Amino acid sequence: MTSGSRLIVSPSSQSLFGPKGWAALGAFVLVAVVVVPVLFIVVPADSPFHLSAYFVTLVGKMMCYCVVALAMNLIWGYTGILSLGHGVFFALGGYAFGMYLMRMIGHEGQYQSDLPDFMVFLDWKAYPWYWSFTDHFWYSALLVALVPAILAFVFGFFAFRSRIKGVYFSIITQALTFAFMLLFFRNDTGFGGNNGFTDFKRILGFRIAEPGTRAALFALTALYLMGTLILSRAILRSKVGRVLTAIRDSENRLMFSGYNPLWYKLFIWTLSAVLCGIAGALYVPQVGIINPGEMSPANSIEIAIWVAVGGRGTLLGPVLGAGLINGAKSFFTQSFPEYWLFFLGLLFILVTLFLPKGVVSIPAMLKRAKP
């Protein structure tokens, strides 16, 4: 039987990536961990090969966004659940780590107090209970993952158990991020109000402005992005990945096949939130500020656009989309700030109309065009 030999190859028995894939990942690590730091720190500033702090920070920030896009792709691209509130998980991770950075400012703030400036300004005498122990790095690092995880799990449990789907789910996630934004905007909730957390000085005793610290944060972000990519691939290659796609394509069939979609959805939804939270925590020291604007509904919609433009349901598409759009955004907001939103809208419309599978599908389309 000819099909007999083919049956031996099941998706889960192959290596996660082909040799070329592993080589590309290795090259990426080499560039991020060795080449960039050398060009940034060792090569003198007047050399044409020197990388500026601006560039390193910008790319570091974009890699954080790439992780968010990958996380969004897990829940939207593969499981078919469109979240328009992923910004909230990113921001919560950022805030959790931001408070650690605030406390590391020490007495170097404007008021030279034990408390962050915004608390002095409000005439507070002590940290509110929920910021207890945030001067410990590892505790803050734990919060970075735990807070988004708990919020996602509780919210997801009730939403998925009530079988809220499709556009209804998307709308309540918008409401979720909006509600959090309003909460964080208030001065008296202890999150720094409008200005959020900023003016950071040190991380684990190292000065953030030092090139060495910046290069380390950059390398760490790159490794995290790669880890997320490998993790995504591993999940999608497992049976869980096939179940998730089955939820997207025919949830009814899956239920009547004996799977409870609730736990699968909760698993990937919570994981996606945690990935975003950690990305937020890496973002904050590099960019130097976290404020409630990160939770604005428009921000979360933009995340969905990265994934759609890159190609949802593909492994690399979202990374490409996030990189492409944020690259374009940096260019536009410097050169033609007033046209940025028009460009983004146009891009989204064009991709939806002509590239439903995203920019990642262009090579295949070209190949088909000239056989």
Add this chain to the structure above:
Amino acid sequence: MSRPSVTSSDDVSATGGRVLQPGVDVSHRAILYLDDITVSFDGFKALNKLTLTVDAGELRCVIGPNGAGKTTMMDVITGKTRPDLGTAFFGQTIDLTRLTEPEIADVGIGRKFQKPTVFENHTVFENLELAMKTDKRVRASLRAKLEPAQRDRVAQTLTQIQLAADADKQAGLLSHGQKQWLEIGMLLMQEPKLLLLDEPVAGMTDQETERTAELFKSLAGQHSVIVVEHDMEFIGSIANLVTVLHEGSVLAEGTLDKIKNDERVIEVYLGR
């Protein structure tokens, strides 16, 4: 057709006539009891005191005009719809009105939808693999590796539904009839005790229909099967007992010949 005795008499005596083994208890012959089931949607009674019993190993056909409640009946059995009144039992012990859809699938009831429903972006092989009876919780799925025995089982089903040559084909690319077969194959992978088949030969060619009839006849005995169909010729080729639904309750029940000559059935369904 003789009915297989599902439990041997020895172990029945040891437990005082009750079979305590896990799974469905069919010690009283019947595998499905629907009693006085009523379901209303906004005052419209989709099912009206429906009472129906199906025996273990039986192949039962259910017919009736549109809106007679055939699909609603399947919804009640599989947990998709909760009845307002009445009881639904699977064997002697399992109360279907208290279980969720996946739990009902897990105790051994498989359902084929009216419109063929397969995972279109997965290969035929993966469709069967996903349906296979196994631990279907997240943690188990994260670690799941296909054992040789399971692989054989998939291969065997592939042959049974005549899709062995298409194992690596994306299910969305199959013909309508092949999708119907794949869905039936997925049900078989679940190893159900009771199969509910909603219009399984709709859209099939005559030859495919004939092969399907053969398949179903081979299933009866090991499985109990309920088939909802309109195709009287197909029903004639497979069923011994036919139940006619009308306005949410049973209008008539008996052999096809008896049904065909029943005045009321001719009135509401078959036409003169």
